[in-house]
Amino acid sequence: MKKSLGEKIFDWVNGVLLTVMAASMVYPFIYVLAISLNEAADSNRGGIFFLPRKFTLDSYRIVFENNDLVNAALVSVGRTVIGTVLTVLCSAMFAYVFTKPEYIIYKPMKVIFFMAMFLGGGALIPVYMLYRSLGLLNSFAVYIIPYLVNLWFVILFRTYYIQLPKALEEAALIDGANELRIFFTIILPLSTPMIATIALFAAVDQWNSWRDTLFFTSKESLKTLQFVMMEVMQKAQARTMITRAAMKMQRIRQVQTADPVSVRMAITIVTTVPIVCVYPFLQKYFIKGMLVGSMKG
Amino acid sequence: MKLEKRRELQSGRATNSRIWGTVYRQRYLILMSVPFIIWIFIFCFGPMYGWLMAFQNYDPNKGVWKSEWVGLRHFISFFQNPEALRAVRNTVAISGLNIIAGNIFPLVLALMLNEVNNILFKRTIQTISYLPHFVSYVVIANLFLTILGLQGPVNEILIKLGLVKQPIKFWWNKNTFWYMLTGVNVWKEVGWGAIIYLAAIAGVDQELYEAATVDGCGRFRKIWYVTIPSILPTVIVLWILSLGDIFNAGFDASYLLGNPATRDTSDVIATYVYRYGINMGMYSFTTAVSLMQIFIGFILIFISNTLAKRFTDYSLW
Structure with a gap:
């Protein structure tokens, strides 16, 4: 089929517009990367758009040799790993019970579930008071326990389970396996695509979360990478961090080659890289997951 | 009369034991759901208790029941x-x-x-x-x-x-x-x-x-x-x-x-x-x-x- 001139122009314009949009999404990251790899004193002269002019890794050195930041990274990784595993496991298990209409409290359970969907969460201060009375404030558990079950993930898992073939499960039941065992040996292994999707969602939520740190903790040792970055962004913290790092490394030069801005850029890159490395490979899973979810409301 | 009563009692006992039988058979389902239902009550409904604070001058030292009520x-x-x-x-x-x-x-x-x-x-x-x-x-x-x-x-x-x-x-x-x-x-x-x-x-x-x-x-x-x-x-x-x-x-x-x-x-x-x-x-x-x-x-x-x-x-x- 031959294309008319109009069609060709249409294709070109469309392609150019889409490219511009994609470029606008990538460019900020490139710029930040360039600044983070450039000597700070030199960056201040301007003129850097794509590539660093005077290459240096000093900003990253500061990031990785700063104890506060390393600790923050450990907290972030810790909550992401533990939180993701537990959320996926708990949500998947709870969802499995929702495929059993013969369960004696199935109906009340369903009512409770939907009430929780509409009423849950909400007001900040009551949540704060609740966490305080549970002793969750200023503890690592505040990053994990409130996220144990994600009602949204439960729905996603359930929609996935009910389209699984029933035969395997029934066979196992006849062989005398209990539901817990069936869940772990049959249902979970069969739902790897859904697990991948939800693990991605949960991990991204955990990794990106910073509000809970702001609201519910005040301890240095519980700060996450995102939170530290937020603090650095609001500048108060950055100066002292740099001078401390420079003194520790006994290199006065440092103060010239890295400054609050370049360190901020380096942290930005460090927090973004894990996500960039993961999400493109899970694309086909999360697209499916998102569609299933939106169909169900 | 007596017979009826006995029957009633028996059937009552029967439903009772049937319920407990079901509960026993579904004990793993209970194990797999009750902890999460409790979690929902604490973390989704728990904050609603705190809504009461909106109608009082809440004092953290006194708690929700003893704080002064101020209506709207x-x-x-x-x-x-x-x-x-x-x-x-x-x-x-x-x-x-x-x-x-x-x-x-x-x-x-x-x-x-x-x-x-x-x-x-x-x-x-x-x-x-x-x-x-x-x-x-x-x-x-x-x-x-x-x-x-x-x-x-x-x-x-x-x-x-x-x-x-x-x-x-x-x-x-x-x-x-x-x-x-x-x-x-x-x-x-x-x-x-x-x-x-x-x-x-x-x-x-x-x-x-x-x-x-x-x-x-x-x-x-x-x-x-x-x-x-x-x-x-x-x-x-x-x-x-x-x-x-x-x-x-x-x-x-x-x-x-x-x-x-x-x-x-x-x-x-x-x-x-x-x-x-x-x-x-x-x-x-x-x-x-x-x-x-x-x-x-x-x-x-x-x-x-x-x-x-x-x-x-x-x-x-």
Whole structure:
């Protein structure tokens, strides 16, 4: 089929517009990367758009040799790993019970579930008071326990389970396996695509979360990478961090080659890289997951 | 008489034992669900107990039952507080703009992507467009404060081209803050939002396009007369349901991108509650504010759902 001139122009314009949009999404990251790899004193002269002019890794050195930041990274990784595993496991298990209409409290359970969907969460201060009375404030558990079950993930898992073939499960039941065992040996292994999707969602939520740190903790040792970055962004913290790092490394030069801005850029890159490395490979899973979810409301 | 009674007793015992039998048989299901139901009661319903604080002068030392009850005083003072009302105005404005732009741009992007024939190009664009959705708002704010900062590349280019003499203070202008924020949010979510529209477009009957081609329709006409009418039901449902969010502007955007110079337009209910609630300890008043927000949110969800039900056959419940 031959294309008319109009069609060709249409294709070109469309392609150019889409490219511009994609470029606008990538460019900020490139710029930040360039600044983070450039000597700070030199960056201040301007003129850097794509590539660093005077290459240096000093900003990253500061990031990785700063104890506060390393600790923050450990907290972030810790909550992401533990939180993701537990959320996926708990949500998947709870969802499995929702495929059993013969369960004696199935109906009340369903009512409770939907009430929780509409009423849950909400007001900040009551949540704060609740966490305080549970002793969750200023503890690592505040990053994990409130996220144990994600009602949204439960729905996603359930929609996935009910389209699984029933035969395997029934066979196992006849062989005398209990539901817990069936869940772990049959249902979970069969739902790897859904697990991948939800693990991605949960991990991204955990990794990106910073509000809970702001609201519910005040301890240095519980700060996450995102939170530290937020603090650095609001500048108060950055100066002292740099001078401390420079003194520790006994290199006065440092103060010239890295400054609050370049360190901020380096942290930005460090927090973004894990996500960039993961999400493109899970694309086909999360697209499916998102569609299933939106169909169900 | 006696016999009847005995029968009753027996059958009662029988149902009892049947129930316990079922419970015993389903003990693993109980094990797999009851902990989570308890969790729901604590973490989803537990905060509702704290709503009581809105009707008293809550004193953390006395607890909810012993604090002084003041009725609706906090709700009344809310309506007399210009700063709180300003936060309401900003919330509605910001979320309203977000809903409008956040619904139109993904649809446009989906329509544009659908017209791309080169699969590799389409995939690449899509993959890139999801990136901002997965990145935290802290990073996003950081990027935009940098790119559009006084010494950022945008200002540098504008100055070099001679378009402006002084760098533009993108983030320190309270008159443009709403629109800047909307721009950032669209940038962040446009690719993600397009997924669902693309799925709807993929479901359009291909014969319609063929018929349109036979009738001599060009690309624009096909989009206008075939694609858009076919996906209209999906679009309407999504748009109506998103109305429920109009009272819900995010904390992140305003907290991270706002500053004292823009507080007049950037302060939303969420940031207001945080500032006065957690930072300044006005627990009762801010709980009342949150409660109001939740209440209006309910009404809006109810209205939008009723609308969705009336105009389409789709609804949340």
